[in-house]
Amino acid sequence: MSTDYNYDEQGQFFPFFVLTISGLVTLPLTYSLLKPNKGLENTAPRISSDFKSKNADVVEGQKRKHRRQERKVKRFFTVLLGYAVMGWMIYLIIVTARVTPKIWDPYDILQISRSASEKDIKNHYKRLSLKYHPDKIRPDPALNETVESVSERFVEISKAYKALTDEEVRNNYIQYGHPDGKQSFSIGIALPKFIVTEGNGKYVLLVYGSLLGVLLPYLVGTWWYGTQRMTREKVLVASAGNLFREYEENLSEGGVIGALSSGEEFRSLLGGEKGERGSGKIERKILAGSDSEKLFTILAPADRQKLEDLDDGLRRKVLSLLWAYLGRVELEDPTLNYEKYEVAPVALSLNESFAAIALAFGNTMPILSAYRTSQNIIQAIPPGSSPLLQLPHFTPEIAQAVEGESAKLHLTVQQFMHIHEQKRRELATGPRLLSNSQYESAVSVAKQLPSLQVEKAFFKVMGERFITPGSLVQFVVKARVVPPGSSNVPEVNEIDLEDVDPDEGDLDALLGRKPAKRSKAPAEGDSKGSASDNEKLVQPPLAFGPYLARDHSPRWHLFLADGKQGKLAVPPFTFTTFERPLFNNQGEPTYAIQTFKMQFQAPPQPGQYTFVMHLVCDSYVGMDSKREVTLVVDDMARAEQIDAEDEISEPDEDSLAGQMNALKTGGLAGPTPTRPRRTRDASSEEESGTEDEDEDEATDTDTDTDTDED
Template sequence: MSSDYTYDEQGQFFPFFILTLSGLVTLPLTYNLLRPSKELENTASRIKSDFKPEHADLVEAQKRKRLRKERRIKRIATVVVGYAVMAWMVYLILVTARTTAKLYDPYDILGVSRSADERAISRHYKRLSLVYHPDKIRPDPAKNETIEMLNERFVELTKAYKALTDEEIRNNYLQYGHPDGKQSFSIGIALPKLIVMDGNGKYVLLVYGALLGVLLPYIVGKWWYGTQRYTKERVLVASAGNIFREYKDDLSDNGIMNALSSGEEFKEILKGAKAESGLAKLEKKVLAEETSFLSAKDRETLKNLDSDTRRKALALLWAYIGRVDLGDSTLNAEKYEAAPVALSLTEAFTAISLAFGNLRPIIGAYKASQSLIQAVPANASPLLQLPNFTDAVVKSVEGEDAKNHFTVQTFMKLPESERRIRSIGAGLLSEKQYAEAISVAQQLPVLEVSKAFFKVMGEKVITPSSLVQLVVKARFIPPGCTSIPAVNELDLEDIDPDDDDLDALMGRKPAKNRTTKIVDGKTVEAKIEKVQPPLAHAPYLARDHSPRWHIFLADAKQGKMAVPPFTFTTFDKPILDEAGKPTFNVQTLKMQFQAPPQVGDYTFVMHMICDSYLGLDNKMEITLHIDDPAKAAALEEEDDISEPDEDSIAGQMQALKTGQAPKKKARKASDSSSEEESDTDGDAGDTSDTNTETEDED
């Protein structure tokens, strides 16, 4: 059997090869694009509000622009092209299947059933011979038949007949699939002829060299360089370096905005002529006397910047947090585009501040996040977060001579009649605007601390260098809530996880990530579903943001961070019920760290800061008491002595009183050697809270 390899563009295997390659690329990309996102911003609900800020159309346009970037148009185009190629290959496979020669089938050629015996086949062949024998049939001009065609048809009928009746020919058919024995075949491997034609070799090598020596290294290098350009906070490494150089131990408020303006990301949104376009008008608007949140030092800082890109970036950020109308749609659009970039850069500044450990820049970083999300200067009134509130309304509510700003909670604690008098009127809020502001205020996720204490799992005291947990018990109490139920004291306790739950013991996750309840007298375990607060109400920010709560301990005397922040985005218990009303459930937040190595009392200031809203922060003193290890050993020994043995008189007396036999005590090693097995039960004592007191710090 001979074979003939041909290079044609109609090969049978080429479509299968291309279909497989395109599928390996297209299908994973499709899954990547269509799979449900697990980003916090895509899984949370929203605060109900119909408020539309000034330039709402520009904010929405910037949101759509960011979404287009995040969806990566290149990947979408690749998927579309991939499916087009796959569809074309399927079409070629179908066409090839129709044009490919069928396997030789004598039954089909004769038109007889496979169950027909030799006599039936012979009779059928004789009838066909009377019709198709060259001496009997004449060519039909209407069918374009020729004598040669008729002869070939009769030869095929004869071969088919012999393949089923003649012993030798039948053996050929059974062994080789054809009555004539071995047949040559042709395999089309679908390579264009120009590739193998003489004289084209150098061009083929040139193409392969370009693909393998240039294009492939370029793609791999671009991917690798792209991964190395960003830090784990998804900020350009160059930006992180610039911010690091701008860092100072006393940096805060507008100084942090100045540091953020050094980010390289601003060069991407202010390319070419955009850096200088409208810069003079922008600076004039920002430096006007109406923008009172800028100090003389801040104004001088802006004027002394050499880079036009950085000057414009800083001016745009100040215009954004000051809600300055720039009187130009292009400048206003750039203002709303710059804010999300700066919010991402605060992640890098926070990481740098945490590395140095100075308290002021750390708190300033979280304050900068609040300012950017709410478009409010750091030291401005938190009431500006509410819809329709302006400086004039704030002055009316707080009073002209107010020394301290009102928080939203303070405002909502005012009697309804007094709130209305201070807020509604000429030059202030209308009834509708007031209702919008109150509606949003009543939905803000204010997390109030009920109790905070230290503990070591399974121990009654905290010893030096032990693994300590700070347990914070808190409730979400939206501003303006009435009839708030008292805290159940049992909810303020912290029960240790099951002893066999290694992940919980190591602090990697809650105990078995489930809770137990009694149903029909049986203990049923139910999985704990994490609950996420609504997205931050940030009508001026051109991106969605899920609130984050940061808890850390500080040494107020030295102005240093003592324990790095733990960030909380989800909670174990429902925040709202099915009707959308607050549940006032006690949430448990835990952070774990190593205790100091010396015995004594250590007083920390606990900061709990929400990165999305102004005025929702908590600050309180909390004392960590470190006991001598000898005390812990004495307590353990006391616990062992306090439990009477079941064989003793005290044990029998206890059994009579309680109705239960006392647990057997663990035997000593000397006693256990005389027995095959000692029946011991560990004494799992209840976890006791450390003797710490917390008090609010005004």
């Protein structure tokens, strides 16, 4: 027995090999390419507005460029090339003539049916012997027959006959597939023979060396380096290190913007020929400003000093571009204007990394500064400016005219929309102010902003009446979206403010995948529907940011802080979706109560613990909520004593003890009232984590100009 290795000389199997390899690469890439992107920015609705900023074409162009990058053009062309190769291989498979090895079959050689009996086989063999025996037949030259071919044919007939009649030969055929026993076999290699022919070996080695020694290490190294050079927030590790070094405990929004300019991403974005070109022109614009821009304070003195102290020319240009973007300064240079809108999305990504660093340190002021810097970047508003600049067509002059020149505090969008319609129109429209159409456009956008209004906030322990030391506490916030300018806002249904514990077997509710079902039916007229009708989470509209060259879905951050020490008490819970619809089919607000929960462990000692609740939206200025909440932790022994007292009830009237009690008290037999259980009202100070009823309680909405909370 021998083994024969042969190559695919006719190239009949090579297309199958190439088709398989290209299919293993192309098909998974096709799936990843066609798989719909379920990111928040790709599935959220949009705020309806026809407003276009002065450089809207630049902003839209950068958005399209970013979307093209997300589509991964390289992957698309790789898939296209893969299908071209697969098509070519399929064509070669169809047109290439293939030689199939013939299986040795005694019935086919004897040309007899498989159902023939042994007697029929013997008779048929005798007839073939008379016809094909070498002594009885002569080679036919017309058929290219020779003496050897005639003899070989009769030998095959004899082997086939013995394979069907001789016991030993038949066993060989059954076991090895041939009457002579185990045969030598051939292994085909799906490579054309020209690859291994003499003289081509050096080229084959060169190809293998390039693939295994250069390309493969390069691909693996690129993948590994790419995973190690980026943080979880998708910024460079070097940038995160720079932000870490820029961190300070009392950092304001302006300080955060200065820290963001240290990102290494800007070097690849503005490096090379762009470099520091135009840096001086940008600085003159933002430091001096025109007469119309003097009302629009862009840089605070500390931020101005920070810019002037920078020695790194590229970083100084980046910081100048960021301030020019926030101040909406026209740079009168197409390239500089393009760069101005290009650096803002990068700074927004870097700000997420800085927020993570600030959370690790746990100081409240930098955390709030990071969240508010996100608001400033998305809305293109400098820190401390009027929130009215978020509305279309509003300029610093118009905002000042609406607020009044002597006003010390800025109006929020909510406060502006609460002004009577006639007076509001008089303040905002007129010569050098808004036209009627521009005013209608601004009001239309304001009425679509998702302003989240907290209705109730409290602490609880699931399934318990009291909060005891070390227990797992839930901080529950009941809120609803009330867009600015909403009229006829309905009163809150008290049933919606309840927080029902899920049933024992309701794992989805226990794990927070859906809200628990209420035991009570909604009050008459409540059109919000039950929780089961709204299990699909609802996304708010994309942030209205006409100056940001990215789409951004709003995010809300809920956390508890220690107001006295200025430290983070409970890390933020971030949510991006709601459990109930915000608007109905007609585009009107539903005012549905939304429930948000965060869990933490109660303090180890009984007492009253006062926290400051912060609810911050990262996309809109002046829509943050802040209030004090008190966590009451009861002593374990006291809680058990109250529970034991509540379990003691008066004796039943039909029992002997009940009759004796009636005679003793001189009362008539009848229903004996039971002692009411001690309950805690949700709005009282005894409630674990309720709002204080003091007159001087902090308001729900906090503007950017309020710095007391920091």
